[in-house]
Amino acid sequence: GAGVSQSPRYKVAKRGQDVALRCDPISGHVSLFWYQQALGQGPEFLTYFQNEAQLDKSGLPSDRFFAERPEGSVSTLKIQRTQQEDSAVYLCASSQLAGYTGELFFGEGSRLTVL
Amino acid sequence: AQSVAQPEDQVNVAEGNPLTVKCTYSVSGNPYLFWYVQYPNRGLQFLLKYITGDNLVKGSYGFEAEFNKSQTSFHLKKPSALVSDSALYFCAVRDQGTGRRALTFGSGTRLQVQP
Numbered sequence: 332g333a334g335v336s337q338s339p340r341y342k343v344a345k346r347g348q349d350v351a352l353r354c355d356p357i358s359g360h361v362s363l364f365w366y367q368q369a370l371g372q373g374p375e376f377l378t379y380f381q382n383e384a385q386l387d388k389s390g391l392p393s394d395r396f397f398a399e400r401p402e403g404s405v406s407t408l409k410i411q412r413t414q415q416e417d418s419a420v421y422l423c424a425s426s427q428l429a430g431y432t433g434e435l436f437f438g439e440g441s442r443l444t445v446l
Numbered sequence: 447a448q449s450v451a452q453p454e455d456q457v458n459v460a461e462g463n464p465l466t467v468k469c470t471y472s473v474s475g476n477p478y479l480f481w482y483v484q485y486p487n488r489g490l491q492f493l494l495k496y497i498t499g500d501n502l503v504k505g506s507y508g509f510e511a512e513f514n515k516s517q518t519s520f521h522l523k524k525p526s527a528l529v530s531d532s533a534l535y536f537c538a539v540r541d542q543g544t545g546r547r548a549l550t551f552g553s554g555t556r557l558q559v560q561p
Binding site: 429437 | 450478480482487488489490491492495497536538540542546547548549550551552553554
């Protein structure tokens with residue numbers, strides 16, 4: 332597709348359930364980021380991939396959060412044993428190159444609501 | 447650590463008037479600075495960036511921003527606002543000196559342009 336695609340767009344989970352959020356980046360983009368955006372806040376960094384390598388996972392809030400990009404394209408963010416504080420919009424972004432200066436192309440996000 | 451402050455939650459301006467959305471940053475080294483815009487139910491879109499060189503940067507939709515190193519600011523400006531500019535604007539920074547690729551975003555400023 333022409334842009335970054337995320338699915339599902341909306342997810343409601345009961346506390347304690349596991350969820351998986353998918354990101355299809357723009358074809359050929361080397362860099363992929365996951366961000367978490369709470370209501371009324373700016374996006375907060377979760378993790379970064381360069382191709383299939385997860386180079387930075389310093390933003391993941393707990394060991395319940397796990398991300399992978401096994402073939403260097405599609406990425407999945409998994410949250411185990413969801414808690415109410417996990418409710419947020421999860422944004423995926425990709426960038427063409429691996430450098431520091433390129434702009435990010437964002438998907439529309441996956442809105443997670445934990446009851 | 448890198449951080450961004452957007453001191454105004456909301457900016458109101460009449461159509462045709464100039465607009466300014468404020469941003470200040472903090473980094474240990476030199477900054478890469480970005481502005482993104484978020485329209486309702488849309489992903490964040492890149493507007494412009496400062497990497498090096500000319501302090502006045504021009505971007506999409508007639509927006510520009512001025513990098514001021516002494517004041518650690520990167521304010522977004524437009525000479526004549528349009529109603530269609532109404533959206534949520536985010537300033538972001540990446541510290542050249544850390545080696546991290548993660549962008550740090552501000553909390554956002556909602557721009558309302560009245561007809």
